[in-house]
Amino acid sequence: MSLVSQQEITCGNCHHSFVAELWSAVNVSTDPELREEIISGELNLVCCPYCGQMFYAEHFLLYHDPEEELLVFVYPRAFDQQRSFWQKQMEKDFQKASQLIEGKINYQPELMFGLQQLSEFLRREEEKADEIAILCYVAETLGLELLHFDKVAARHQNLVKILPLPVGQAVNRENILKGLEKLLNYNPGLSNFSLTRQKILADSGWQPKISARGKNKTRVKKHR
Secondary structure (H helix, E strand, C coil), X not given: CCEEEEEEEECCCCCCEXXXXXXXXXXXXXXXXXXXXXXXXXXXXXXXXXXXXXXXXXXXXXEEEHHHCEEEEEECHHHHHHHHHHHHHHHHHHHHHHCCCCCCCCCCCEEEECHHHHHHHHHHHHHHHHHHHHHHHHHHHHCEEEEEECHHHHHHCCCCCEEEEXXXXXXCHHHHHHHHHHHHHHCCCCHHXXXXXXXXXXXXXXXXXXXXXXXXXXXXXXXX
């Protein structure tokens, strides 16, 4: 559930106080347009009625994307100076927030400071999604199927969450690297898949943590 309320804030330019409507919780499963507002820098952007200054209202935000298994506690940017304190505070707040969030959450929250940090993160995730769309489009042509990586693990390792695997091959590091090589030979400009390949190559003990949802591998269907 997304929440918006009237909050009193102070303009950093003229120091006048005024009341503005601010979002304190965003659930993109019910309000997907709010995700776009965050990316475009429009969410909680206010205009001082006294001096006309536009600025972000520094205000706590709880961001939730159930489909991506992503829960982010976004504290004001200045709080980053006491990161360890707010890490502990997030854990406490998470226990309270869990009672308000619909459905059971089996993943841990992420900690960010300032809406700009969240916006930049979501932009990077969009870039990965665009590259995944290209993989899905060319997979059949290249003899690849789709391996769904655990979303949380992929995010923490900064990997693409869907990886290419040669059709009919076992799920292991060697075959995933073969799939990535095929894909990147076809399109060297897929920077996120290239970074994923570099990270896997750099870790000889890397093993894929596969998504528990549905089948591990998805065969790409032919389009008629």
